[in-house]
Amino acid sequence: MKFPRKKYNYLLIFFISGLLVPGYLSAQAPEQKEILVPVLNKFILGNDSVCFSNGNWVSDNFYIDLGKYTLSPIPFYLNSLYFEFKLPENSNSPLNFQYFLEGFDDDWLNFTFNNIKEYTYLDEGEYIFHARYLNAAGEAGETFSLNFRIMPPVYRSKIVYFIYVIFVALILWSIIKARSFQFAKERYKLERIINERTEEMVKEMDKTENLLANVLPKDTADELKSKGKVAKKKYKMATVLFSDIQGFTKIAEEMNPEKLIDELDTFFFHFDSVAEKYNIEKIKTIGDAYMCAGGIPDKNRTNPIEVVLAAIEMQEYMKKLKKEAKSRGQNFWDIRIGIHTGPVIAGVVGQKKLSYDIWGDTVNTASRMESSGEAGKVNISGSTYDFVKGFFICEYRGKMPVKYKGEIDMYFVNGIRPELSINMKGSPNEKFRIRLQLLRLLDVEEDILMKMEKELRENLSFHNFKHTLNVSTQVELIGRAEGISDEEMILVQTAALFHDSGFLDGLKNHKQTSCFYVRDILPKYGYLNDQIETVCKLIMSTQAPISPDNKLEEIICDANLAYLGRVDFIDNMKNQAKEMINNNVVSSEKEWFEKQISFIKDHEFYTATARVLREVSKEEQGKILEELI
CATH class of the missing domain: 3.30.70.1230 (Nucleotide cyclase, GGDEF domain)
Structure with a gap:
């Protein structure tokens, strides 16, 4: 015989600590023969957290969603559940209990007269607890069901996993840093040892070099160190x-x-x-x-x-x-x-x-x-x-x-x-020094011309050692005719020898580079600082646009452009054009000639001697260029 189902109301109770548990079950029992829905008498979480007892909610920490019999998530440390059921008061026949925990049991358990069911140390996960009666006639009543979820233990929660990752990362970072620090200490220690040894070696090398310098000339000592022997x-x-x-x-x-x-x-x-x-x-x-x-x-x-x-x-x-x-x-x-x-x-x-x-x-x-x-x-x-x-x-x-x-x-x-x-x-006296320096000028000339002949690039078809030699010769010729002193002759001839030495390093800023060579080389030949600076000023005066300020600057400017009045003018122009083309200054010989025509028309020699030495007038030179164009 089947009993009619009873009708139940569900009530939201309290919320503390984020757990949902059944609140209060009140039953309206219509007048029927038998109640076959289990009635919860006591519900305990963990070992001592009594949540429901004698039809009343003892703890306000748990609640059940209205009409859903779903508990809020249960912390892992409360993973032992205790259920106790009772017979309704109007039950007039003995009842058996049958339980089933989905997620833990494989099927319904055997019927028992025990109205208490306890689960201990459940794993985290989703569970549904079912309970039902079986009356004397062998009929099963409605099922009492309760959904709940046991949270993972704190040490297995997402945030803790994140903390684990951070912690492991910090440990790895600390290990790496510690090893890096240890390596740095070792490296510093080794570098210090190396530096100390290097300093000792440098000191010993300095001593050796000083000793060699005292025994041998510098160039000879350098040759001995580099080659292991010295050629006679x-x-x-x-x-x-x-x-x-x-x-x-x-x-x-x-x-x-x-x-x-x-x-x-x-x-x-x-x-x-x-x-x-x-x-x-x-x-x-x-x-x-x-x-x-x-x-x-x-x-x-x-x-x-x-x-x-x-x-x-x-x-x-x-x-x-x-x-x-x-x-x-x-x-x-x-x-x-x-x-x-x-x-x-x-x-x-x-x-x-x-x-x-x-x-x-x-x-x-x-x-x-x-x-x-x-x-x-x-x-x-x-x-x-x-x-x-x-x-x-x-x-x-x-x-x-x-x-x-x-x-x-x-x-x-x-x-x-x-x-x-x-x-x-x-x-x-000063006269002795000047006379001696005139001799040194021959050494300067020999050394700088040899250097230019050996080291100047082959694509310099005009600004080569031959041009330098021509300018030096022309400077002496004009200087003697203009009546300059021996010291002035030394200065202007030295400037003529060095005025294009900057081409040894390239076309860009070659005048400034020439002054660098002057300051580096001339002290070895006994030139005074004032003389060196005068030579540099003379060199810079040959840079376009030309505007000499004194007699010596006029002499070197005229000597530098003396080819404008010579019969070999065209050959020099062609060599200049070739040089400019090779160094990507102009694209063609015609382009260079066109630039030079206006320059030649405006050019005038500054010294009377240079004007006298002119072999061909600038008008004739200009006509020849125009014909070539």
Whole structure:
């Protein structure tokens, strides 16, 4: 027999902590024979959270959606559920209970008289709890159903997983940072060790280089470091100086050795400073003998004059020491100095103990000049005399026989010529310096022209060393005719030699680059700072648009454009056009000629000499260009 269903109302209870549980079940029991819907008597979450008891909601933390029997999500720590059912009061027959938890049980459980059902330690997930009665007649009543969801444990929630990811990322980041820091510490430690070792090596290298610099000339030392050996070089003109203490053997026997060495160190040290002052290379000292040479390792034409100047200064120093010694009632030494000019061979001898030395008849002859000289005087050979006679007062003293050479003339140098000395007291004056610089100008010319010939690019068909040589020659020609001084001639000729040296680095800003070469090279040739800046101004005056401010600038500007008045004008124009085309300045010869026509028409030479030297008028040159176009 089936019992009719009862009608139920569902009521929303309270909400705390986000859980939904059945609120209050009130039943209106119509007058029927049997109630077959289970009635919830007690509902417990966890072990002690009583939510429903005796038909009343004990906890206000849970509620049930109205008409839906769905609990709000249950925290994982409350994953044990306790259900207790009771018979309705009007039930007049014994009932069996049957339970089924979807998501946990596979099917309905067996009927039991136990009105209590308990589930413990449920996993997270969705569940539906079912309960029903079975009366004595074996009929099942309506099912009581309750939907609920058990949340995952906190440590498995999405936010915690996110925290896990962040935490793991932080750990990995910390590990990486720690390892990076450790690597940085190790790297810093290694770098510090390397830097310390490098500094030590640099210091040792500096010591070695300084030692080499004291033993060998700089270029020779550089060659030795780069190649491991030094090739011997022949110099066509070097001036060798020998000095020796007169009667040194007797002095050494009578004098205390320590004092003797100290005295030798004193004047040898001064000799070294004098040699350095005049760009003379010290070769060696043997006992009381001192040997040095000019014109090596850097070739120059002024070495005979510079070596004689050094010899005079050395003798003056020894005379000063002798005078001071006599004032104290002591004896002092006299030295003999001999000088000869000629070819030598220079190189490095030795493998473990290196030394820079020179060989040749010139060395032997210089030694003979010293031994044939007199104490307190400078004895020079005839070949040296030929180079220095315009600067010094020399006294002929006869001939000396030399093996394989015959007889050689000898001269005593008595000092600088009066007109070349300060107050005629023996020190070189400005006139002496200018005359010496005129000789140095020949060295400057040789070096810069050789550099330009070797290093200028092949696509420079006009601004090459030939053009530089032409400008230098024209400067001298115009300068002499205009009556400029020797010093002015030096400055304007130097500017002519360097005015296109900037093309060594390219066409762009070549005048400024030329000034860079001037400031870098000329100090080696004894040019003063004021002279160097004057040379730079002269170079910049040749830059377009041309507007010279003084006579020297007019001379170099006229010399630079002297080809405009020569018969080889067209050849020069074609070379210019070719150069401009090769360097993408113009696209054709015609374009360059068109630009030059207006320039030629407006051009005028500044100096009278340049106007006189013009071979072809500018009108004729312009017509020739127009015909070519």
